[in-house]
Amino acid sequence: MSIGVFEAARSVIKGLIIAVLAIIGAYIGHWAHGAILNDYTPVQPIEFSHEVHAGENEIPCEYCHSWAGRSATAGVPSVETCVGCHKGLTEVRDKPDVVKLFDYWERGEGIPWVKVHDTPDFVHFRHKPHIRGGVECQTCHGPVEEMARVTRRVDLNENLRMPWCIDCHTEEDVANGRDCLTCHY
């Protein structure tokens, strides 16, 4: 008497279904991590609010990140720059984060900001050509002026991964925009 395939394989098939579901789940999980949940908002040493500075007070980006238009890196402002304004702003002098700032100032130290937007070491992203090409800061960094704490918003820039760069370079017809050596060397 023969034994049927599916009869014999019932438990195997069940196991397979579970395995397939687990794999699909893993894909979903991984995708969700990257695509939905991965707004990356690290805690900074000082709770500096771009919402207050860039939003309410309308300080232009390049006032502090002064090298963006001239150099590969945008640069973070020196402690001196921060203190330069805050010296005169006595009304916020007692806020805990401003106190922290002046602590740094008095200790003569730099502030160890946590990088939010970062590319791997083999990618040579240069700010200057992008700024000169008229790319808004917000295109990559998101509406920073609305953020109390800066977030890398995954819906905006897909975690700064290469497909996103390539798409823009293709759409904008950047000169040598699809040449690997433009970014990787």
Added chain:
Amino acid sequence: MTLLASFAHEDAALDAARALREKGVAGVDLYSPIPLHGAEEALGLGKSLVRVFTLLGGILGAIGGFTLCVWTATRFILPTAGRPVITLPPYLLITYESTILLGTLMTLLGFFVVARLPAWRDRTYRASSNVDRFVISVAGPGAAEAEDILRAAGAESIERESAS
């Protein structure tokens, strides 16, 4: 109801099958431990459909392989060694390989489809038919009249399996 007749000799089984066919008995099948030359003719099996699958697979593979090469090469154009983007000799090699790959896979698919595998539970199957017995099964209405023919052909034993 299915009639199962077991034979010890392949020529006897083939004779029986032939006789059944001549009588126009339907639902005849022959279980054997080895492929029997003459079974095709005895049971009226023609050329297998598998070859269509193989051909289709080959054609699909050839087109697919070449398209894959051309399509991928033109997605992100990275010229190499001064060669044109669409370079025939290497692409034909890939085409050749993919022809065989798809041909093989389609043949496998064809085999399963044509042989109707995997099979469901088969009550008429007897393990002895995979050792040294040749079993002829007659299913359905012809079973009654087949019994005599099978006995005449020299069946060792005949049993009945009620249909499930």
Added chain:
Amino acid sequence: MLSRRDIFKYLAGGGVGVGTGLLLGEVNQRPLETLLSTHIPPEDFAPGMDTWYNTLCRMCPAGCGISVRVREGRAKKIEGNPGHPVNRGGTCSLGQASLNALYNPDRLRSPMRSDGEGGFVESSWDEALEAIAPRLGAMQSAGMGGRTWILTGGFLSSGEEALDKFGEALGANILRLGLDTPATELAAAKAMYGFSGLPHYDIGSADLVVSFGADFLGAWRSPVGYSKAYGEFRQGGDGHRGYLVQIEPRMSLTGVNADEWLPARPGTEGALALALAADLLGRSGPDAASVGWEDLPGALSLDEAAALADLPAERLRELAERLATAKAPLVLGGGAAGAGANATETLTCVAALNRVLDAAGTTVRPNLAHAPRYSALSEIEEFVAGAANGEVSLVIVAGVDPLHDLPDSLGLRGALDRAELVVALDSFPSDTASAADWILATDTFFETWDDDISLPGTGKLSVTLQQPVQKRLYDTLSVTDIVLRLAQRSGGALAEALPYQDAEAYTRSEWAAAWTNLGIQDDFDAGFRQVQQQGVWVADLAEGMADQFSDDAPAPAAPSGPQFAGDASEYPFVLHPFQTPGLREGKGARLPWIQELPDPQTSVAYGSWVELNPSTADELDLRDGDVVEVSSQAGAVNAPVLRYPGVRPDVIAMPLGQGHQANGRYAQGRGVNPASLLAARSDDITGALAWAATRVALRKTGERVRMTKTSGVSRTLGRQILGPDDEH
């Protein structure tokens, strides 16, 4: 069909999957990086952008101007300063690698005190100066400054001048040390051109260069400057191509590039030059009379000279013909030819040949007249004797490494051992520093102020400014800073002589003084800023800065025959130590890039070797890698053999620069130091060390090593790699 339990199982499977996916995503995230803001940025601070500072390369006395690329406060790359008259934008391998000195892992990071057992413990500047300054003060007030000896090198810089002033105020003795010093060349120039200083050789506009032993493309004087000129000489803009003849027993880098290489017997170069000069004088040329000599007494005929030098006579005659017809010939002498027992005589004959050729004044030009003084062997012996008698209280070693660079036979090690206190001013635990009681960690030249007048010169007045390109990496001071602080702490005449706050103030004041001396009317601050930008101050030589060549030198006497330390029967070979472009006398050994750089001719890296003519090697049954013992009167070293087709059969050549007993992980214990083989033989006239006048013997040890060598087969094997075969 589908039971509840099954559904739970499926859900659980999916859930585990989602969790795993999330976890993977978390794990895959890039690591957190911080972005340190500056506190108060320097005014020229530009993140992500290069800043270039023009300064001075101090790896050798040539004094090339360099531009240092600085990014985010760190020196990243060295380029030649295109506006600098010495190197005109070029650099050499050693200069390129000098960044390795700045970032060397074995650099001294603070002053070190000897623990008396060969080790060193970290100390502080206060402690260090306190240990030395009172002693200086005491010596000063007791008028016993002569018990202090200062060992230094031959740079012509404000920093050295500070040392000079310091020594003078203290009444100390100063020894200016170096293996390959230009002392003999200076003496020859004085004798033949009446010129105190090193003449400027205009290789670029010569059409024939005959070099007696001077490896001007490799390691002689100013390789970069001469290489620039050599480029012009070879493929100048006007389509002429100069012809280069190199006369030396071992094919140096210049010999490799020469059109003709004549392996003359060592020590016979002077006789050759004189014979050529006599031959040219014998021809009735229009220039012959202007020399003022009718003939040259004692000069050999060309055939005799050829026999003496072991050269084919017809090659020599060809050379004489070439010299006679050349339009702008130039003869150089140096290297081993300037370091034999008859070196000064040899170089005098070479200079005489230049005069006969009318090259003196055209391709050999006056230069800034400065005659750096180098210590003769007798002065070193005096120091050693003084130390033996307990008359040396303090030895200050400033930036030189005589225990490595100079022969052991001079007895310097014993002298330093016997001295009461030895203070080494060095950035590295060099061989000498390791024998000191105190090592005062000094800056590299990227971190401090100084200046330099190029030793070989440019035919112009040019002073290169050295300025810091980045903040000090460690707790170090420059030699000048240390001298200034010591002087101030000691008080008295020392403090009066050097009343400066630091090296920057001192350098500025020196420049301001020079400005005044030269009678420059411009605003000094603006002018100095401009020099800072350009890295160099250049002017044409004013009247009196350079002696003009005099025409009244007497005809040179015939040079004495070659003499060597060691008996020819016992020591059959002449030792030819040579400098490689990277290692030089030993400064390059601690730079990993230099250690890893294959030697140009032999492709050996990371070690020493003994070059033998293949025929000699066959005779002694030696193959590449066979370790031999090379012994002289003074000592013995073991090194592997390398068959080198460019060396005379009776000469063995060894590279200098390796064989450090200390000096950091890259140099320590690597290779051998042929300087330790050298006998304490001096040039007969100047008393300078004759480092090419030692005979050695070879003994096969039976050991074999695999050398670190990058070249596989150094023959083209019929492949047309060097260009298509010529039709003719």
Added chain:
Amino acid sequence: MSATRELMFDHGQPSYSEVNNDVINALTTTTWRYWVTLVISAGTALLFFVAPWIYQIIVGVGAAGMNRNAMWGTYLSNFIFWIGLSHSGTLLSAVLHITQSDWRKSIYRSAEAMTLFSLMTAAMFVMVHVGRVWFVHWTFPFPNPMELWPNFRSPLMFDVMAILTYLTASSVFIYMGSLPDFAAVRDRSTGLRRRIYAVMCFGWRGTAHEWHTLGWAYTFFAVLVIPLAVSVHSIVSWDFAMSTVPGLHHTIFAPYFVCGAIYSGTAGIVTVMWMLRKFMGFGRYIGQLHIDNLSKLLLVLSLIWTYINICENFSGWYSGTSFEYEAILYRVWEGPFWWLYWEMILFCAVVPLVLFSRRIRTNWNVMLVISILINIGMLTERFVIVASSLPRKFLPDVFGTYFPSLVEISITVGSFAIFTTLFLLFVKIFPAVSIYEVKETLNPLRKREAHT
């Protein structure tokens, strides 16, 4: 007809049920010796292959002895060796199937298994060879958002495609041929094994229709696989021949490699058959006729191989260009591996000449020795090609040498253990001798013939 049938069985024909019993018993009854062997073999694989490989992944491929001259080394030559070994199965199952040589039927299953496992081992060597094995999936054409695809112009991509196809085709081939036998195992077993084999045989019943379809499909496979096998080793040879390296840049390499592959594969079969006879008790099914035929094949292949070898050296010598001439000279005389070259000539060209003697041809033990010698020779052939050509290309200044490091030698040894382990697993999963096809070679169960 019957005379050949008699020749196929040294100890008389078994009955149908005896065939079932013998083969399935060999599969199901497992002695402690088997387990010991399996543990030793798997342990060796772990110790000599996996462990050094992990070490190499951690520190970098520098753990191997390759250098700036010889960027390829033992890993690549082993890769080619294993690919070559895989050609046995195709030859026996496909070529001899098409030519209807019945004697193949008792040995082809194991030969196909050899194909499969040596291909897997070869694929392992690709992984071991590459510098960043964690990115090796980039060689597969999978869709990705960066629109970056593999370069199909690269000979390595030909390799990827060819090996992928060959691996797929071989596994399908052996699996499909085993379906009826899986059904036989199923029928004789109970419990979990029965369930497993029930699934593995896809419910095979042996109806005339199924046999009919299998026959057709099988023949098509055979037809597809033969050109595939030829192309696979040609393509592997083009990894070499497409380069400009003197000593590798030969037009004759494709036939040379294909011939060498079949040669070493056939020798491999002899070795494996000896093992099956000795340890699995298949002496009844694998006998004089098989070894005689295999030996004749070996002899012919050896002669062809020798001929092509001479051609290769001759063209190098006759070309007169310094590159080619130097490369040949270096390989056969001047280089450090000249003795390996002559060892290869001895084992692969000289030793097989004794096969002209029938007494040697039919002596299993002697043939075992000869087959192993041939495979040692073929292993060194690939090594010599790589190790004597790559260190000396065009520019004499960068001439160097290449010696395998301990890691490479260990991984080479370990690869044999991997192959053995896989084969040991195979004999306990697959009926190592095809049951139904052996039955086909027996005297058919016929009433008429029995009576006459």
Added chain:
Amino acid sequence: MSTIRDKLREYRTAGYYTEFEYHWTMAVDLDRCTGCEACVVACQAENNLPIVGEKLMRQGREMKWLRIERYWDGEYPNARLNFIPMLCQHCDEAPCEIACPVFATYHNQDGLNAQVYNRCIGTRTCAVYCPYEVRFFNWFTYTWDEPLEQQLNPDVTVREKGVMEKCTFCVQRINRAKDLARDEDRRVADGEAQPACAQACPTDAIVFGDRNDPESAVSRKLEDPRAYSVLEELNTHPSVVYLKNARKPLAGGADDDHHGDESDSRASREGARPTWERGHDPRSGPALREGETPSLQTQQADTVA
């Protein structure tokens, strides 16, 4: 439809991308080259080449994108040594480029043979196919002894184990020059982009520039009758062109052709000015700006952006 046909024709054109935007080319004058190896160290400094150490060097694993090859000719005393710098030839028809299965190496629109480190999987096929043997493999992840890593060029990626690398013609400098030129809406001027080796060369033996510009220094060099490519017979069309050494052959007879028929070179010498006065600043980066003083107070920082 016609666009598809056009595209197909384009894709089927052999030598696609031979029309380079810039065709970066290097000319090496072997008559000027003295083999001093300044270029070798300059390359090492610029491109973050690791220090592999003596052991690895002995195993033939040194990392030198640019090396000096040496070839002896003749025997003592008529021995002669010839140098030839060997670096990636950036062949227009590069054998290495077809070899890579993942497109980690390809030809870009500037005529550069590109090597993309992050795409490389390390099959090393390109190195085997390269007849010049100028591709180097990272056998290990090399490290720098603290604090030597502070010297590393931030513009160049530090490569990890298992990655192939080679001379890039200092593409970071080329990119910088192109960036500057684009800001000013012009082409890159001759001499503006200089690889480290060309800039360091003390004899100006290495000349680098754009071959598409007929006025460039390198274009003039290419017209020299001494120009040739190494291993020309392999048909790789290198972008590195060598000018043959003009020394008379060793075995040849007396050599008077360079000497006898010269015009008055002493007169021409008078008119000749040293090159450094003729003024060309090969530095690729911005020079010290006007009125700026170098400062001591450079901030020390891990990463400063």
